[in-house]
Amino acid sequence: xxxxxxxASGREWRITMADGSSEALAPDAGFAKIAWLxxxxxIGGLVLKVWKFLKxxxxxxxxxxxxxxxxxxxxxxxxxxxxxxxxxxxxxxVGGNAMWAVMxxxxxxxxxxxxxxCKSINRICGTFLxxxxxxxxxxxxxxxxxxFEPFITGISxxxxxxxxxxxxxxxxxxxRFDYGIMIFILTFSLVSxxxxxxxxxxxxxxxxxxxxxxxxxxxxxxxxxxxxxWAGEELYMLITRNMDKLAGxxxxxxxxxxxxxGGLADSDKESDKKVLGYKCVLxxxxxxxxxxxxxxxxPAHGRFxxxxxxxxxxxxxxxxxxxxxxxxxxxxxxxSENEAPEFTKKHISNIAIKVSSDSxxxxxxxxxxxxxxxxxSTIDFLVGEMNNAVLELQEDLKSLPALFIPQPLQExxxxxxxxxxxxxxxxxxxxxxxxxxxxxxxxxxxxxxxEGMVSAVEELAGLAEFKSVNDRKTNQNQxxxxxxxxxxxxxxxx
Amino acid sequence: xxxxxxxASGREWRITMADGSSEALAPDAGFAKIAWLxxxxxIGGLVLKVWKFLKxxxxxxxxxxxxxxxxxxxxxxxxxxxxxxxxxxxxxxVGGNAMWAVMxxxxxxxxxxxxxxCKSINRICGTFLxxxxxxxxxxxxxxxxxxFEPFITGISxxxxxxxxxxxxxxxxxxxRFDYGIMIFILTFSLVSxxxxxxxxxxxxxxxxxxxxxxxxxxxxxxxxxxxxxWAGEELYMLITRNMDKLAGxxxxxxxxxxxxxGGLADSDKESDKKVLGYKCVLxxxxxxxxxxxxxxxxPAHGRFxxxxxxxxxxxxxxxxxxxxxxxxxxxxxxxSENEAPEFTKKHISNIAIKVSSDSxxxxxxxxxxxxxxxxxSTIDFLVGEMNNAVLELQEDLKSLPALFIPQPLQExxxxxxxxxxxxxxxxxxxxxxxxxxxxxxxxxxxxxxxEGMVSAVEELAGLAEFKSVNDRKTNQNQxxxxxxxxxxxxxxxx
Numbered sequence: 001x002x003x004x005x006x007x008a009s010g011r012e013w014r015i016t017m018a019d020g021s022s023e024a025l026a027p028d029a030g031f032a033k034i035a036w037l038x039x040x041x042x043i044g045g046l047v048l049k050v051w052k053f054l055k056x057x058x059x060x061x062x063x064x065x066x067x068x069x070x071x072x073x074x075x076x077x078x079x080x081x082x083x084x085x086x087x088x089x090x091x092x093x094v095g096g097n098a099m100w101a102v103m104x105x106x107x108x109x110x111x112x113x114x115x116x117x118c119k120s121i122n123r124i125c126g127t128f129l130x131x132x133x134x135x136x137x138x139x140x141x142x143x144x145x146x147x148f149e150p151f152i153t154g155i156s157x158x159x160x161x162x163x164x165x166x167x168x169x170x171x172x173x174x175x176r177f178d179y180g181i182m183i184f185i186l187t188f189s190l191v192s193x194x195x196x197x198x199x200x201x202x203x204x205x206x207x208x209x210x211x212x213x214x215x216x217x218x219x220x221x222x223x224x225x226x227x228x229x230w231a232g233e234e235l236y237m238l239i240t241r242n243m244d245k246l247a248g249x250x251x252x253x254x255x256x257x258x259x260x261x262g263g264l265a266d267s268d269k270e271s272d273k274k275v276l277g278y279k280c281v282l283x284x285x286x287x288x289x290x291x292x293x294x295x296x297x298x299p300a301h302g303r304f305x306x307x308x309x310x311x312x313x314x315x316x317x318x319x320x321x322x323x324x325x326x327x328x329x330x331x332x333x334x335x336s337e338n339e340a341p342e343f344t345k346k347h348i349s350n351i352a353i354k355v356s357s358d359s360x361x362x363x364x365x366x367x368x369x370x371x372x373x374x375x376x377s378t379i380d381f382l383v384g385e386m387n388n389a390v391l392e393l394q395e396d397l398k399s400l401p402a403l404f405i406p407q408p409l410q411e412x413x414x415x416x417x418x419x420x421x422x423x424x425x426x427x428x429x430x431x432x433x434x435x436x437x438x439x440x441x442x443x444x445x446x447x448x449x450x451e452g453m454v455s456a457v458e459e460l461a462g463l464a465e466f467k468s469v470n471d472r473k474t475n476q477n478q479x480x481x482x483x484x485x486x487x488x489x490x491x492x493x494x
Numbered sequence: 495x496x497x498x499x500x501x502a503s504g505r506e507w508r509i510t511m512a513d514g515s516s517e518a519l520a521p522d523a524g525f526a527k528i529a530w531l532x533x534x535x536x537i538g539g540l541v542l543k544v545w546k547f548l549k550x551x552x553x554x555x556x557x558x559x560x561x562x563x564x565x566x567x568x569x570x571x572x573x574x575x576x577x578x579x580x581x582x583x584x585x586x587x588v589g590g591n592a593m594w595a596v597m598x599x600x601x602x603x604x605x606x607x608x609x610x611x612c613k614s615i616n617r618i619c620g621t622f623l624x625x626x627x628x629x630x631x632x633x634x635x636x637x638x639x640x641x642f643e644p645f646i647t648g649i650s651x652x653x654x655x656x657x658x659x660x661x662x663x664x665x666x667x668x669x670r671f672d673y674g675i676m677i678f679i680l681t682f683s684l685v686s687x688x689x690x691x692x693x694x695x696x697x698x699x700x701x702x703x704x705x706x707x708x709x710x711x712x713x714x715x716x717x718x719x720x721x722x723x724w725a726g727e728e729l730y731m732l733i734t735r736n737m738d739k740l741a742g743x744x745x746x747x748x749x750x751x752x753x754x755x756g757g758l759a760d761s762d763k764e765s766d767k768k769v770l771g772y773k774c775v776l777x778x779x780x781x782x783x784x785x786x787x788x789x790x791x792x793p794a795h796g797r798f799x800x801x802x803x804x805x806x807x808x809x810x811x812x813x814x815x816x817x818x819x820x821x822x823x824x825x826x827x828x829x830s831e832n833e834a835p836e837f838t839k840k841h842i843s844n845i846a847i848k849v850s851s852d853s854x855x856x857x858x859x860x861x862x863x864x865x866x867x868x869x870x871s872t873i874d875f876l877v878g879e880m881n882n883a884v885l886e887l888q889e890d891l892k893s894l895p896a897l898f899i900p901q902p903l904q905e906x907x908x909x910x911x912x913x914x915x916x917x918x919x920x921x922x923x924x925x926x927x928x929x930x931x932x933x934x935x936x937x938x939x940x941x942x943x944x945e946g947m948v949s950a951v952e953e954l955a956g957l958a959e960f961k962s963v964n965d966r967k968t969n970q971n972q973x974x975x976x977x978x979x980x981x982x983x984x985x986x987x988x
Contacts, residue, residue, distance in 0.1 A: 057664055067663050075656035078683050079648050085687040086644040099684055106680040150580040154573050162569035169561050170551055186600040189572050190593055193579040282819075286780045325776075328816075329823035332939045397928065434891065438935035441928055445826050 067111075069227045074109050077222050081105045081215060097207040104215025109223070113301075114231030114294030116223045120216035121297065122180030127212055130187035131205045133160075138192055138201060153192050161185050175293055232295035232304050235288060235313055236370070242284060242320060243367035245277030247360035249327055250446065252277075254356035257334045257439065258349040275331065281324040288317045303373055309463040316460060319452040326449060330442045333435060344433050348440065351393045355443050358386040359450050366457045375461050375468040383454055390447050393440055561605075563721045568603050571716050575599045575709060591701040598709025603717070607795075608725030608788030610717045614710035615791065616674030621706055624681035625699045627654075632686060632695060647686050655679050669787055726789035726798050729782060729807055730864070736778060736814060737861035739771030741854035743821055744940065746771075748850035751828045751933065752843040769825065775818040782811045797867055803957040810954060813946040820943060824936045827929060838927050842934065845887045849937050852880040853944050860951045869955050869962040877948055884941050887934055 061068045084098040108119045141152040164185050167173050173181070191205060223229075252275035295310040362382045369376045460466075555562045578592040602613045635646040658679050661667050667675070685699060717723075746769035789804040856876045863870050954960075 053664075057660070060663060061660065064663075068660065071656040071659040074659040074679075075652040078655045078679070079652045082648055082651055082683065082687045086648070099688070102683050102687065103680060106676060106683060154576055154580070157576055158569040158573045161572045162565040165565040165568040166551065166555065166562065169554060169558075170547075182600060185568075185572070186597060189576065189596050189600065193576045193596065194593070283779060285777060322822075325819045325822040326826065328819040329936065329939065332820065332943070333935060434931055434935050437928055437931045441827060441932035442823065445823065449826070 070111055073222050073226055077105045097211045100208050100211040101215040104212050109219045112229045112231040113223050114298045116219055117297040119179050123183050126180040126183030127187045130184040131191055134188045134191035157189050230301050231291045232298050235291035235295055239313055240367050240370045242281045243363055247363040248274045249278035250356050251360045253331050278324040278327045281320050312460040312463055316456045319456045323449045326446045333438045348396055348436055351396050355389040355393050358389045359447050362386050362450055373466050375466050377469050390444055564605055567716050567720055571599045591705045594702050594705040595709040598706050603713045606723045606725040607717050608792045610713055611791040613673050617677050620674040620677030621681045624678040625685055628682045628685035651683050724795050725785045726792050729785035729789055733807055734861050734864045736775045737857055740775055741857040742768045743772035744850050745854045747825050772818040772821045775814050806954040806957055810950045813950045817943045820940045827932045842890055842930055845890050849883040849887050852883045853941050856880050856944055867960050869960050871963050884938055
């Protein structure tokens with residue numbers, strides 16, 4: 001089989017060659033020529049690959065300059081920490097242990113502040129605890145005589161490493177302290193086995209802890225001071241961005257179904273991209289969880305308190321995914337070949353588009369609540385509108401049979417003509433409106449899931465103590481002595 | 495606001511206290527008593543928490559003994575590597591650098607073979623490359639005089655660290671070499687800054703590389719020899735298990751809708767669990783990708799070659815998720831309050847259950863193909879059956895209006911009576927069968943997505959060269975001279 005594959009790849013390679021050099025290889029071409037062509041092709045391919053890679057990298061840097069800044073920050077942190085080696089007074093303070101500061105910077109420096117803080121605190125605590133414990137056990141082992149010392153140390157390493165590794169499997173521990181436990185195992189093993197050879201154990205432990213603290217402090221200062229990237233803000237941006245995408249998808253998906261004919265090829269691509277926005281929501285769970293986990297370690301920043309309810313964002317994300325699953329099913333049904341006839345489509349299109357635009361309006365309002373961090377006065381009104389549209393849709397569905405039944409009645413002059421099963425004209429309608437009914441039904445389901453989103457966002461507004469917009473408004477009303485009914489005010493804002 | 499929170503938490507705490515000690519706190523109770531009760535409550539709560547935690551840990555270990563074995567393996571590896579410190583001849587070989595072996599074991603030892611191999615190879619390559627480069631730059635810096643040395647080293651550290659950090663953002667690099675690049679940065683910084691102080695740079699680099707190779711070899715030997723956990727096999731098990739869950743969900747979901755009345759509370763819970771099996775599929779993307787990524791590093795094991803097409807498993811997983819999205823929508827529609835009347839349900843129940851059981855049969859057959867790693871002779875037949883059932887379902891849907899239209903016709907003796915909008919009996923039907931139509935429509939969509947799964951699994955069967963069951967069967971037929979038609983044979987096997 002290996003031979004077969006080799007042959008296959010050989011063939012492939014030759015085809016590429018022929019493509020690349022646009023010269024047909026005569027079977028009796030000289031060996032030198034073949035070798036030369038092979039080399040040319042190989043180098044050409046390599047250059048092309050490297051070029052493509054560089055282009056991809058450049059695009060990445062161009063699109064996300066913050067990543068480039070992060071890289072420069074890492075380079076800077078490492079250069080600064082190297083000063084410990086170059087400057088005599090600094091080096092004499094910590095000696096060869098300066099290595100640990102460098103190592104700390106490399107390992108701890110992460111893309112966002114939360115992750116850096118999480119790792120830093122984990123590293124310091126893990127090192128401190130493990131060092132403390134290891135020195136204690138070393139002291140006991142020292143007292144018990146030279147023969148037993150390796151055994152006591154060895155057994156303690158075995159037991160603690162096993163237990164600590166096991167605790168890494170417990171989800172609640174893993175989420176917060178995974179890295180700390182690894183450092184705990186590392187430090188404990190290093191200190192307890194080094195203790196067997198190194199005399200000045202306490203000095204070494206102290207120096208190591210100092211260098212680690214120096215390294216982590218440097219990392220924290222650089223991440224926080226220079227263009228900080230906050231995990232919390234990333235999460236917040238991700239959720240609001242996804243909300244907008246969800247609203248766009250819902251609108252686009254329903255509109256696409258009803259206006260299939262219009263649109264140029266160019267705008268089609270654009271709208272396709274818009275319609276498929278919900279796909280991002282489907283696969284965002286991992287990122288959201290990671291970000292929420294890091295955000296918990298972050299201090300107050302921007303508009304977020306230290307104890308901002310990040311967990312609630314996960315709930316909002318889950319409710320958005322619930323919604324996206326239904327949009328995915330809707331998209332599948334919309335794109336299926338089974339098309340409803342135009343006139344039935346027209347009958348329901350207005351109200352279906354109204355339901356979708358009303359619900360996307362609700363989602364956009366939710367996104368606005370998140371963006372402004374203010375409670376909305378219009379959200380209840382918008383939800384009401386959405387539910388009214390759903391009721392209207394249901395009414396319209398009820399009147400749908402009326403569109404079909406009269407036709408056979410008009411043709412069949414006599415009620416005795418009951419052969420409905422045989423007559424295709426009477427039997428067709430339900431079959432033809434199936435896609436419409438499915439669309440309507442899924443829209444109704446989506447609306448009920450959007451209500452889940454609304455309550456999740458409202459819970460967040462309560463937990464994070466979002467300010468009410470009404471406060472200012474009522475004050476204005478009082479000062480101008482002009483009482484606008486709330487309902488109308490809400491309408492105007494829409 | 496902070497004060498408010500304090501007050502609130504104080505109240506909460508007192509309520510917990512009152513609950514815990516079941517004694518009402520009189521406002522004039524002595525301070526000592528309050529303190530004693532507080533202490534009692536605190537210790538009680540702590541003990542309870544620790545107990546719960548231990549119980550959870552015990553359950554985890556009990557349910558997944560392989561995790562416990564992994565922990566013991568880590569303990570063992572660390573104890574073995576500690577021997578370098580305890581045994582004089584070993585210690586004299588590597589000196590203080592034995593530390594690197596310990597560190598390697600802690601950092602590299604992962605739960606599955608693929609991850610351990612990935613990290614080991616990354617670590618060795620990263621260290622070697624970085625060491626080589628750093629020594630080269632050190633040589634150049636050394637030649638350029640003592641003033642320039644720190645600058646050349648510093649600038650090279652800055653540039654290389656920045657560039658390497660940037661490459662970690664490129665997805666294709668990140669997937670395979672993320673850890674290697676971190677080690678590259680670490681080693682490069684350490685060696686190039688140490689070079690400024692340490693004279694025997696080459697010796698140190700050599701010893702460090704040796705200890706790292708010793709550490710990684712030990713890890714690899716222990717993970718592979720003692721109860722190995724292969725990432726590839728994990729992925730394979732995950733996919734087949736999820737397929738079974740998907741089939742169970744689909745069956746259960748449709749059956750639940752049509753047999754709402756029957757069943758005890760006990761079996762209800764069981765079936766609920768079965769119905770919700772698809773939820774695992776919805777969120778399995780991350781795990782699948784990680785496992786597929788690690789599986790690529792693994793050598794041939796069990797029934798898997800070295801170049802087993804692990805990427806194809808991701809495609810199968812994606813097609814399963816596509817299917818699960820629709821089941822999620824189906825589940826939502828089934829659980830909505832809008833219920834179809836019993837007699838319409840009955841009209842369609844048989845065929846709908848047939849579609850769902852046929853499609854779950856297809857999924858189960860796919861799972862069987864995966865489990866036996868043999869091509870199935872019945873899969874085409876089963877897919878055909880499934881498609882036939884869909885056609886039947888569509889036929890049944892066509893005949894549904896016939897159930898409703900005759901009724902008004904019989905009552906309305908005269909065709910002039912056209913006021914269908916006002917007559918509730920004529921207008922109701924479509925509204926009532928909406929859930930049924932949606933269910934049918936989603937089932938049809940699910941069937942089309944299952945075909946995507948079938949083609950993904952067939953592609954895998956082609957790529958991984960699954961053996962055909964037919965071969966053996968045809969041989970048997972030839973020897974017994976009894977020709978069974980393929981179609982019938984397939985039927986018998988079902």
